[in-house]
Amino acid sequence: MSKSQYTLNIIYGSRTGNSKAVAVLAKEFAKHLGLECDCKSMDKFDFNSFKDLKNLIIIVSTHGEGEPPVPAEDFHAFIHSLAAPNMQGTKYAVLGLGDSSYRYFAQTGADFDLQLEKLGANRIQPVEKCDIDFEEKSKNWVKQTVDKFAETLPKKKKSEKKKFVFQLKLDDNLHYNAYKATVIHKELLNGENASHPTMNISFSLVNSGIDFHPGDLVGIYASNSRLLVDKLLKKMGFDPTLLVGSGENKKMLKVALIHDYELTLITPVVLEKYAGLVKNEKLKNLLKDQVKLVEYVKNSDVLDMVIDFHGDFKVDDFLKTLRKLTPRLYSAASYRPERQDQVDLTIRILNYEYNNREHSGVCSSYVWKRLEIGDTAPLFVEVNSRFRLPEDKKVPVIMVATGTGIAPFRSFLQYRNMQNAEGCNWLFFGERNSSTDFFYKDELMQYQKKGLLTKIDTAFSRDSENKHYIYHRLLEKGEEIYHWIQEGANIYICGNKRTMAGDVRNALSEIIRINGNLTKEQTSVFVKQLRTEKRLQEDVY
Known part of the structure; x- marks a missing residue:
């Protein structure tokens, strides 16, 4: 039996350290049980050895719109590529960390889980998804998963400690x-x-x-409004001076609500937890209607939840339904x-x-x-290494922004100005009204006068009866945009993921398809190559 056949391999992809903390816990528990164990970050893992792994745990977070965190990007691309090996005979389990307020909650974990199955590996239990209050759920998952592998893996000498303490080593400071x-x-x-x-x-x-x-x-790191907290405490009838938490973390309930818990937004996960607490029929019916549920969480906060779905509960139980304030x-x-x-x-x-x-x-x-x-x-x-100007100062840059998405492009232009960059710069900016919403207009006009900003095109949707959005402006300038792309331009997109990102992506694809005389399949390959070469980058929120 080769070493790889009896080694439990834990591979993690972590942006803030949470996935790493869970992976370390899994490694320590495995060693406590006497298992041979290896734990590596995805950006340190040797792809050539992947085919030899027979017992695999994947722990990974998700960034933005369902994307892998930077340390996981190359490994994620590898197992989804033609170079990925057949994994028949491999047993695996996946834990995905994420934020349920995002549409593609813990998507990277789901991606790994599905792709490993396609490669022929044997899933030993369903993929688990953890929200931002991941601690307890992830600890339970570690125990259950490592115990499962321990049923078949050989054991060395077990730890002399009779009881293992499941404690995540997080950077709480x-x-x-x-x-x-x-x-x-x-x-x-x-x-x-x-x-x-x-x-x-x-x-x-x-x-x-x-x-x-x-x-x-x-x-x-913001804090909640004291007025909102006071209204919430009054509605629930709780004493604001009541001590909550344990040990050194004990504090008054009002202080905890101000600094530690998310109150201004709720997610379906929060509502599901709260429903288990209050046993409210109206809430149960809401959870069954996906359309109404999405609409409710879009506008409501925790105070709305407590007002709309009354119930009796203890303070500690209520706090467990809430998300940590991030x-x-x-x-x-x-x-x-x-x-x-x-x-x-x-x-x-x-x-x-x-x-x-x-x-x-x-x-x-x-x-x-x-x-x-x-x-x-x-x-x-x-650090946001996914959104970087080209090192070559001669490379042309196309920037597409709506609303506050102008922010990074202001820094891009200031930086290229400092560099005396030779590359041309083209800004597309969209908002509602030109009279009020042309952010940083004077500065941008100065850059255009100076020659730093080669071109600027705007779309103010409320300035005319026929609403004109940023993707309309892109399509109008399609031929010239395609010429810039052919000349090696980098394209950057920044704005709201729900209101602009999809339309801008579609417009760019249409521009490339029409002006390049390509089929839809060829266009898809072209756009994918732009992303691979980091010539098409997005920062959407």
Whole structure:
């Protein structure tokens, strides 16, 4: 029997460290049981050895719209390629981590699971999907899965410790290690009466040690509105000073609700957990109607849920239904050599009326209503290697943005200006009204006057009776866009995944098909090659 036949191989793809923590736990439990075990990150794994694996655990997170995290990209592409080997005789199990507020929840885990089956491997249990409050579910999965493999794998000497402690080694100090950045400027870009009020906010990074590049993301740890928390506590009838949590993590209920739990949005998963708690028939019926369910979670928050579906429950049980409050990510909207100690962000202020009361986004209301000049907010930079300018300064660049998607392109242009880049730059920008929503107009006009911004085309959908969107503008300029592509241009897309991304992708495909005189199949291959060569990049949200 070869070593690979009796080794449990754990391969993980992790962006923030959560998948890695689960993988390490699985490795430690396997060794506790006396199993031979090997644990590697996907970006460190030797593809040539994949065919030899007979006992396989995959643990992977999902990024954005169902995409693998950066460390998993090459491995994900490999097992979906013609180079992937036949895996008959291999037993496997997959755990996918994700965020149920996204349409393609834990999609990368599902991708691996399905492809391994297609390659002939034998699934020992269904793929498991974990939401952002993944800790307990993932620990149970580790025990169940490793125990399953242990039924058939030979064991060395077991650990002398009689009981194994299932504890994830997470970096719980990320929030506390975030840099407390000072607000040095903030302004509305279009006015509070605009249909979508949008702001620019500048943070000082002096002495932070933070380095960022155009395309990178800035995460902000926001807190919930005290007013919203007070309303929620009043509705539930709970004492705000009640201590919750355990050990060193004990804190007053009100403090926990302000800082630790997601209150401004809910997901179907949250509603399902809450339904198990309150036994409300109205809620049970809602969960059976997918159309109404999607519409409900689109506009509702936790207070709406408690008001609409009344029930009796204990505090600790209620908190278990909620999601942990996660940082909000925004594209860096600046890169100026004379101001490398500051970063600008472009943030849409989410505020709307629903159920006869005002609803707000947790982070946009935090930075606009509760942060003043001189106040600090905990933030960090997340590298976004999927969205990078070409190293060659001569390469032409086409940028397609709607709304706050303009943010990274402002930093792109500032960076190319600093570089004295020779490559041409073409910006397509779409919003509602030209009079209020042409963000950073003066700066962009200066770049065009200077010659840095070669071309700029806009589409303001509410400026005329016949609504004109950004994809219409792309199609109008199709012949010239195709010429730029043929000349080696890189294409970048940034904007809302639901309202623009699909239309822009379709427009680009149509431009390539018509001007290249290609079939649909040939067009698909062409676009795929652009992505492979990193000449077509997206940052959609």
